[in-house]
Amino acid sequence: MSALPIDTGTRVTLHFALKLEDGSEIDSTFGKAPATLEIGDGNLPENFESYLFGLTAGERKAFDVPPEKGFGQHNPSNIQTFKRSEFGPDMVLEQGAVISFADARQGELPGVVHRVEGDQVEVDFNHPLSGRTLTFEVEIVSVEPAQTAH
Numbered sequence: 001m002s003a004l005p006i007d008t009g010t011r012v013t014l015h016f017a018l019k020l021e022d023g024s025e026i027d028s029t030f031g032k033a034p035a036t037l038e039i040g041d042g043n044l045p046e047n048f049e050s051y052l053f054g055l056t057a058g059e060r061k062a063f064d065v066p067p068e069k070g071f072g073q074h075n076p077s078n079i080q081t082f083k084r085s086e087f088g089p090d091m092v093l094e095q096g097a098v099i100s101f102a103d104a105r106q107g108e109l110p111g112v113v114h115r116v117e118g119d120q121v122e123v124d125f126n127h128p129l130s131g132r133t134l135t136f137e138v139e140i141v142s143v144e145p146a147q148t149a150h
Helices: 046-052
Strands: 010-019 025-028 035-038 060-065 079-083 098-102 108-117 120-124 134-145
Touching: 046 060, 046 134
Parallel strands: none
Antiparallel strands: 010 025, 010 035, 010 134, 060 134, 079 120, 098 108, 108 120
């Protein structure tokens, strides 16, 4: 029996690590319990899944993920300016603070305070990892056919 390669319709158990250009780790399951996901279930961004296709149990690989395949390029138009009065009077607004906004569909949209100047507050809605080249390391523990719902 040959090893099942990762493809749509497979359940994958793996260890992964996501690192910045300088090698600092953003997230990792190495040394912990592995993650299990079905390819296409939305637990892993589609572009990250594409790196896994064809790998089999026991393989370990590292991939450089450019911004356009990761979290996108940093977009200056995603930095919005608000008046201080649009925030609650007790809200602490300092650089780096994360604030939750509602998007057009009432979903949660996090923004990071970029700058506060007078009564102007600049909020950056870019993903914190946008514009960054990342290293995506994986070790495939197992690959099996996905369970179908009955």
